[in-house]
Amino acid sequence: xxxxxxDYAVAPSPRRARIVLKEKNIAHETQEIDLxxxxxxxxxxxxxxxxxxxxxxxxxDGTVLFENWGIAxxxxxxxxxxxxxxxxxxxxxxxxxxxxxxxxxxxxxxxxAFRNTVPQMKDRALPGVRNFAQVPELAERGFxxxxxxxxxxxxxxxxxxxxxxxxxxxxxxxxxxxLDACRWIKVAPGEEHQHLQDWQERVSMxxxxxx
Amino acid sequence: xxxxxxDYAVAPSPRRARIVLKEKNIAHETQEIDLxxxxxxxxxxxxxxxxxxxxxxxxxDGTVLFENWGIAxxxxxxxxxxxxxxxxxxxxxxxxxxxxxxxxxxxxxxxxAFRNTVPQMKDRALPGVRNFAQVPELAERGFxxxxxxxxxxxxxxxxxxxxxxxxxxxxxxxxxxxLDACRWIKVAPGEEHQHLQDWQERVSMxxxxxx
Numbered sequence: 001x002x003x004x005x006x007d008y009a010v011a012p013s014p015r016r017a018r019i020v021l022k023e024k025n026i027a028h029e030t031q032e033i034d035l036x037x038x039x040x041x042x043x044x045x046x047x048x049x050x051x052x053x054x055x056x057x058x059x060x061d062g063t064v065l066f067e068n069w070g071i072a073x074x075x076x077x078x079x080x081x082x083x084x085x086x087x088x089x090x091x092x093x094x095x096x097x098x099x100x101x102x103x104x105x106x107x108x109x110x111x112x113a114f115r116n117t118v119p120q121m122k123d124r125a126l127p128g129v130r131n132f133a134q135v136p137e138l139a140e141r142g143f144x145x146x147x148x149x150x151x152x153x154x155x156x157x158x159x160x161x162x163x164x165x166x167x168x169x170x171x172x173x174x175x176x177x178x179l180d181a182c183r184w185i186k187v188a189p190g191e192e193h194q195h196l197q198d199w200q201e202r203v204s205m206x207x208x209x210x211x
Numbered sequence: 212x213x214x215x216x217x218d219y220a221v222a223p224s225p226r227r228a229r230i231v232l233k234e235k236n237i238a239h240e241t242q243e244i245d246l247x248x249x250x251x252x253x254x255x256x257x258x259x260x261x262x263x264x265x266x267x268x269x270x271x272d273g274t275v276l277f278e279n280w281g282i283a284x285x286x287x288x289x290x291x292x293x294x295x296x297x298x299x300x301x302x303x304x305x306x307x308x309x310x311x312x313x314x315x316x317x318x319x320x321x322x323x324a325f326r327n328t329v330p331q332m333k334d335r336a337l338p339g340v341r342n343f344a345q346v347p348e349l350a351e352r353g354f355x356x357x358x359x360x361x362x363x364x365x366x367x368x369x370x371x372x373x374x375x376x377x378x379x380x381x382x383x384x385x386x387x388x389x390l391d392a393c394r395w396i397k398v399a400p401g402e403e404h405q406h407l408q409d410w411q412e413r414v415s416m417x418x419x420x421x422x
Contacts, residue, residue, distance in 0.1 A: 050363075051312065051316075057304075059301060059304075061301070063301050063304070063305065065304040065305065065307075065308045066308045066312065067307070067308045067311035067312055067315075068311070069280075069307040069308065069310065069311035070304045070305065070306075070307040070308025070309075070311060071304065071308075072307070073296070073303045073304055073306075073307040074300050074301065074303055074304030074307070076303075077299075077300035077303050077304075078300045085284070088288075089285050089288035089289045090270060090272070090274050090285065092284045092285055092287075092288050093268075093270075093274070093276040093281045093282065093284055093285030093288075094274065094276065094281065095281075095284075096276075096278070096280040096281040096283070096284040096285070097276045097277045097278045097280065097281025097282075098281075099280065100278035100279070100280035100281060101262065101277065101278055103314070104278075105262075105339075108319075126352075126356075128316070129359075130355070130356075130359060132352055133348075135346060135348050135349065137344075137346050137348075138346065138349070141337075141343055144341070145337075145341075148340075148341060152261075
């Protein structure tokens, strides 16, 4: 049995796991789950991942990992090089601090802005099995949070090549997928975010994945 | 220099790091940041953690870790026993999958229900530097999500002693802190959640921390 990666090419979330698998050179088959037709909600897919989300990764023994954190921590263990979590305890702590921070201030802010505005996400204000109505106040809040997030990230990148120090890490993968997806909602680093713009150019190539 | 843990005794979020530090027997000093008087927003504390949140952990070299994930991954590296992230790659993957799932479906659902209802959280619908108004629709959504979460967790605990298999892990720490905090908003496992009730009783003692 081979490893099966449940993906959706244009979505920012599975792109994270896709970059991890590519960095680690982990052989796998890809199965595309078309979120635009609601394939993640099908009975068939929910047997694989009851959370009805991608990414998910079915291992050789049938175990299913179902969040980017799960896939990344597994991958770091079976294929330690290149390290994406940091090598020392302090590096690991900082990479995980920043990755979790980006989850909250980046991913969730983007999701608030995106899912509560675009017509395709009507009643899909949250991912998962249950439908939730769009909330216009949340969209507004999401845009405000994204502006803060760009500023924070720009500051952090003033003195380092990557989000955490000199090495490309999970924190860069989390951040670039959000930054790139922000184009959909016309949010982008401005003139005041020169460090962030430079970083985005630097990591875009490395984070480009076509499977 | 010693390790300094920035805590707030009654809040569910720093309780996670507090349990991790206790499990790993990591020596540290504790500094209480009184969230009820807004001490996390003070200039002084924002020099330590610009995100204005607890937990934060200042290491001996002055590095500050600032999210539960960051503190946990650092702790697992410097004090591997008892393992809280799992021993094999698959265990690590599953523990991180569940911990991330609990972040989204548990922590965020609780935060939606709690922060958008109680008067003390007026204009504090989100943690962090910026104020956001409460949104009644979010509270309603949060309560609905919490009901789903209790059901999911109960199912998961039907066949295993802990959230992931036979070992107490980060996933249990994440879950018990939410379950216990749910009492504040009068949400609790019901008769239909017998496995969850048994688990809550089982892990409450282990997760009890007074520093």
